[in-house]
Amino acid sequence: MLWSSIASFAALTAVVNGQYDGETSPPSYPSPWMRGGNGWADAYQKAQAFVSQLTLLEKVNLTTGVGWEEGPCVGNTGSIPRLNFPGLCLQDSPLGVRDTDLNSAFPAGVNAAATWSTRLMKSRGNAMGSEHRDKGVDVQLGPVAGPLGRSPEGGRNWEGFSPDPVLTGVAIGQTIQGIQDAGVIACAKHFIMNEQEHVRSATPPEYEFSYSSNLDDKTMHELYLWPFADAVRAGAGAIMCSYNQVNNSYASQNSWTLNYLLKNELDFQGFVTSDWWAQLTGVASALAGLDMTMAGDQGLNSGDTYWGSNLTAAVLNGTIPQWRLDDMVVRIMSAYYKVGRDKTSVPVNFNSWTLETDGYRFPESNEDFTQVNWHVNVQDDHAALIREIGGASTVLLKNVNKALPLNKPKSIAVIGEDAHDNPGGPNACGDRGCDIGTLAMGWGSGTANFPYLISPNTALKAQAADDKSQYVNVSNNYDFDAVTKAVTGAEVAIVFANADSGEGYLTIDGNEGDRNNLTLWQNGDALIAHVASINPNTIVVLHTVGAVIVEAIKNHPNITAILWAGLPGQESGNAITDVLYGKVNPQAKTPFTWGKAREDWGTDVMYTFPSDPPQLNFVEGVFIDYRHFDAAGIEPSYEFGFGLSYTTFSYSNLKITKNNPGPYEPTTGMTSPAPTFGTIDYNPAHAEFPPGFSAVPRYVYPYISGPIPTNLPQNWPAHSQDGSPQPKLAAGGSGGGNRQLYDTMYTVSATVTNTGNVKGTEIAQLYISLGGPTDPKIQLRGFDDLILDPGESETFTYEITRRDISNWDTVSQNWVVSAYPKTVYVGGSSRDLPLSGALG
Numbered sequence: 043m044l045w046s047s048i049a050s051f052a053a054l055t056a057v058v059n060g061q062y063d064g065e066t067s068p069p070s071y072p073s074p075w076m077r078g079g080n081g082w083a084d085a086y087q088k089a090q091a092f093v094s095q096l097t098l099l100e101k102v103n104l105t106t107g108v109g110w111e112e113g114p115c116v117g118n119t120g121s122i123p124r125l126n127f128p129g130l131c132l133q134d135s136p137l138g139v140r141d142t143d144l145n146s147a148f149p150a151g152v153n154a155a156a157t158w159s160t161r162l163m164k165s166r167g168n169a170m171g172s173e174h175r176d177k178g179v180d181v182q183l184g185p186v187a188g189p190l191g192r193s194p195e196g197g198r199n200w201e202g203f204s205p206d207p208v209l210t211g212v213a214i215g216q217t218i219q220g221i222q223d224a225g226v227i228a229c230a231k232h233f234i235m236n237e238q239e240h241v242r243s244a245t246p247p248e249y250e251f252s253y254s255s256n257l258d259d260k261t262m263h264e265l266y267l268w269p270f271a272d273a274v275r276a277g278a279g280a281i282m283c284s285y286n287q288v289n290n291s292y293a294s295q296n297s298w299t300l301n302y303l304l305k306n307e308l309d310f311q312g313f314v315t316s317d318w319w320a321q322l323t324g325v326a327s328a329l330a331g332l333d334m335t336m337a338g339d340q341g342l343n344s345g346d347t348y349w350g351s352n353l354t355a356a357v358l359n360g361t362i363p364q365w366r367l368d369d370m371v372v373r374i375m376s377a378y379y380k381v382g383r384d385k386t387s388v389p390v391n392f393n394s395w396t397l398e399t400d401g402y403r404f405p406e407s408n409e410d411f412t413q414v415n416w417h418v419n420v421q422d423d424h425a426a427l428i429r430e431i432g433g434a435s436t437v438l439l440k441n442v443n444k445a446l447p448l449n450k451p452k453s454i455a456v457i458g459e460d461a462h463d464n465p466g467g468p469n470a471c472g473d474r475g476c477d478i479g480t481l482a483m484g485w486g487s488g489t490a491n492f493p494y495l496i497s498p499n500t501a502l503k504a505q506a507a508d509d510k511s512q513y514v515n516v517s518n519n520y521d522f523d524a525v526t527k528a529v530t531g532a533e534v535a536i537v538f539a540n541a542d543s544g545e546g547y548l549t550i551d552g553n554e555g556d557r558n559n560l561t562l563w564q565n566g567d568a569l570i571a572h573v574a575s576i577n578p579n580t581i582v583v584l585h586t587v588g589a590v591i592v593e594a595i596k597n598h599p600n601i602t603a604i605l606w607a608g609l610p611g612q613e614s615g616n617a618i619t620d621v622l623y624g625k626v627n628p629q630a631k632t633p634f635t636w637g638k639a640r641e642d643w644g645t646d647v648m649y650t651f652p653s654d655p656p657q658l659n660f661v662e663g664v665f666i667d668y669r670h671f672d673a674a675g676i677e678p679s680y681e682f683g684f685g686l687s688y689t690t691f692s693y694s695n696l697k698i699t700k701n702n703p704g705p706y707e708p709t710t711g712m713t714s715p716a717p718t719f720g721t722i723d724y725n726p727a728h729a730e731f732p733p734g735f736s737a738v739p740r741y742v743y744p745y746i747s748g749p750i751p752t753n754l755p756q757n758w759p760a761h762s763q764d765g766s767p768q769p770k771l772a773a774g775g776s777g778g779g780n781r782q783l784y785d786t787m788y789t790v791s792a793t794v795t796n797t798g799n800v801k802g803t804e805i806a807q808l809y810i811s812l813g814g815p816t817d818p819k820i821q822l823r824g825f826d827d828l829i830l831d832p833g834e835s836e837t838f839t840y841e842i843t844r845r846d847i848s849n850w851d852t853v854s855q856n857w858v859v860s861a862y863p864k865t866v867y868v869g870g871s872s873r874d875l876p877l878s879g880a881l882g
């Protein structure tokens with residue numbers, strides 16, 4: 043029967059309790075109920091009014107996806123026909139609307155980070171949000187702060203921003219504001235510790251469990267949770283939990299990460315959705331803080347569900363208290379009202395499963411053939427923004443002999459498959475699952491279809507025609523005879539190469555999501571070496587998902603310039619042409635470190651595990667990326683925050699002003715008791731399928747059929763069903779944590795001057811040393827983009843917050859400012875910091 047699930051609940055409860063090797067996650071119950079503070083008050087009020095009129099079945103409908111491919115979007119909740127409420131549409135991705143047409147393909151998150159421009163981050167979010175809105179999407183499944191980027195090999199790092207938590211925190215906050223200003227709910231993901239693709243999900247019989255990310259509390263707070271605090275502070279309406287375990291408890295039912303960290307300490311007021319099929323239990327996940335399940339079915343097209351009818355039954359038999367169900371639904375509807383969905387919503391006008399005009403409304407069940415696509419063009423003028431971000435995110439790593447910018451060269455040779463079009467078109471491979479032609483996004487669910495893709499070859503050829511430069515191009519990376527002929531005697535040879543990665547459900551050239559190595563793909567290193575052995579003015583352009591080993595390229599005397607263009611989206615060729623020809627002066631700074639060898643990072647993907655459940659131990663603590671290079675005294679090829687311009691800048695006049703915001707006060711007191719909204723009809727007969735209801739096969743419904751289980755043995759965690767007032771956490775009380783963490787402690791300013799001959803943008807960076815023996819040498823805390831004419835000076839200002847100078851204290855479970863002397867540094871990269879001063 044339906045209710046034979048107690049064995050699996052018991053097994054998973056055992057996991058929650060951590061009866062396996064490795065660390066365990068402490069229990070934290072009950073799940074904090076929404077209270078509507080911090081900019082949520084209006085939305086909460088509207089949501090209460092809406093939810094109060096719902097029946098049990100209608101409430102359950104909003105928490106549960108209808109099953110894979112049973113609606114137009116990648117995720118669809120049930121609807122409320124009685125109130126003409128169509129249900130919610132959740133759609134990928136973090137870089138544009140996935141699986142449709144006439145949408146834009148934006149630069150990836152890593153490129154947004156490389157701009158270091160809050161204006162561009164927010165504009166990008168807003169443009170993506172408006173495209174989702176105009177397609178009828180309620181929830182955009184992005185942006186990404188997990189993976190943060192522990193290891194450069196991590197397959198999905200590029201979907202997020204940077205391994206630095208502050209750069210990622212600013213980027214995710216700006217992106218969320220941009221998306222939600224457009225009237226769409228942003229869904230920050232993946233919460234949390236989803237730092238690699240290998241074994242993120244169980245792959246029986248090899249691994250019966252997902253890997254467990256095991257880490258200490260300090261590293262959690264000071265590194266991985268940090269950007270999620272910014273996401274919550276920015277008002278994110280939704281957060282998606284991840285596939286992996288944390289301390290041997292699944293992220294979809296880990297009461298410590300969801301109840302304690304996210305909903306209590308960070309005071310998250312929106313809803314938590316599972317990643318697709320990441321939910322593994324019904325009651326346990328509900329009590330641990332999950333609010334929505336996606337795709338709704340237990341497995342891909344399995345037709346059964348942990349929630350839906352099972353949630354209805356669990357409420358009816360009293361296992362899940364009404365307040366917990368009501369809290370799920372009021373959180374979902376508050377997010378809806380917070381971003382104004384009641385005013386901005388349009389009917390869904392696309393279908394994720396076909397680009398044809400007609401198709402099935404329920405594709406998985408092959409039912410109801412009708413019009414499913416209206417081909418709405420949502421691109422607006424976003425191409426201009428995409429081109430601007432493409433240019434502003436291109437990092438100039440090397441430029442000698444005034445190689446760049448180009449100025450009407452007599453002849454130019456453009457070499458490499460990565461400069462050229464994919465002969466099958468830019469969308470030839472589903473979910474971009476191949477590395478053919480120029481690389482402008484990675485692969486997986488974090489993608490969108492290209493409306494078009496301007497390749498570098500197309501744009502550079504057009505530029506050459508304007509300039510009357512002789513132009514020759516070679517796309518074959520292995521035809522060295524043709525390459526030799528093309529580059530010999532050319533005034534400039536530009537070689538393009540790439541390195542790709544993506545989500546683990548696709549394996550490309552043996553790479554199961556995560557990269558197998560940090561070298562270039564498609565013979566790229568040999569191709570570059572060959573061109574440089576012939577042409578003394580070789581320029582290298584890299585389209586890579588992250589760091590690759592460039593030490594040989596950096597040191598080659600014939601290589602006069604190196605540019606990293608990342609994953610620039612549809613305007614790739616135009617953007618790189620703008621930079622190469624000086625129409626755009628590069629401003630980007632690398633959002634990650636470029637090591638000389640793979641070992642230099644001190645962290646790596648674990649490709650196989652000796653045990654099951656697989657243990658992924660974050661033994662390096664907070665020392666990832668530049669923190670590790672600094673601590674270990676390893677010289678990188680290019681340090682975090684590095685990037686050249688066609689002009690030069692100087693820094694002077696550091697000023698530090700101490701503010702006095704008063705002492706830090708822990709949040710105290712008790713919450714109010716858990717509220718309920720409306721009354722529940724506990725008669726099981728009223729929860730059955732309505733007479734004559736014609737159910738779509740394998741569709742997930744809230745209805746029960748037959749008797750509900752009432753006297754199974756119960757072993758739910760202590761306090762998990764308790765709706766009485768609860769103590770507030772010292773570090774909590776406000777979106778993103780204790781309000782006073784964001785008090786200004788010091789105001790720091792410095793003068794930045796353009797000392798060159800052309801206009802340029804400098805990204806001024808501020809780092810702090812917290813001074814303790816276990817602290818990183820320096821940590822980024824603030825930055826700003828300053829646009830300066832030749833000779834012009836401007837003041838860079840940053841307000842250092844209490845959080846910026848605090849450490850997480852595991853005993854008091856709060857942030858503390860240590861007694862160690864603290865120093866502030868200002869300059870143009872993490873290793874070029876001409877100004878410094880004590881924070882007295």
Ligand SMILES: *[C@@H]1O[C@H](CO)[C@@H](O)[C@H](O)[C@H]1NC(C)=O
Pocket residue numbers: 065066067068256257258259260262288289298299
């Ligand atoms: C994981 O376990 C460590 C060691 O017991 C503990 O410090 C940390 O708080 C735990 N974190 C989570 C998320 O459970």
Ligand SMILES: *[C@@H]1O[C@H](CO)[C@@H](O)[C@H](O)[C@H]1NC(C)=O
Pocket residue numbers: 099100103108119120121122123124129744
């Ligand atoms: C739940 O949602 C489904 C469609 O998604 C709908 O057919 C059904 O009528 C809804 N049930 C209720 C009680 O609103």
Ligand SMILES: *[C@@H]1O[C@H](CO)[C@@H](O)[C@H](O)[C@H]1NC(C)=O
Pocket residue numbers: 043044045046047324345346347348351352
């Ligand atoms: C309820 O959950 C149990 C245990 O996972 C499952 O066997 C059953 O099919 C579910 N019921 C429905 C209607 O999906």
Ligand SMILES: *[C@@H]1O[C@H](CO)[C@@H](O)[C@H](O)[C@H]1NC(C)=O
Pocket residue numbers: 499500515516517518
């Ligand atoms: C040069 O580019 C064109 C497209 O503009 C392409 O058709 C041609 O194959 C390329 N030439 C070589 C030798 O790869």
Ligand SMILES: *[C@@H]1O[C@H](CO)[C@@H](O)[C@H](O)[C@H]1NC(C)=O
Pocket residue numbers: 550551552553558559560561562563564565
């Ligand atoms: C690194 O991986 C890429 C992609 O699979 C492959 O093309 C390349 O040959 C590999 N490099 C080395 C040194 O094995």
Ligand SMILES: *[C@@H]1O[C@H](CO)[C@@H](O)[C@H](O)[C@H]1NC(C)=O
Pocket residue numbers: 574575576577578599600
């Ligand atoms: C640089 O290019 C010249 C040809 O201009 C070639 O003779 C020389 O060997 C190249 N240098 C290297 C290190 O490959």
Ligand SMILES: *[C@@H]1O[C@H](CO)[C@@H](O)[C@H](O)[C@H]1NC(C)=O
Pocket residue numbers: 045324325352353355356359360361751752753754755756
């Ligand atoms: C109530 O139903 C849920 C879902 O089927 C089940 O997990 C739980 O054990 C039941 N409670 C009782 C007391 O039988």
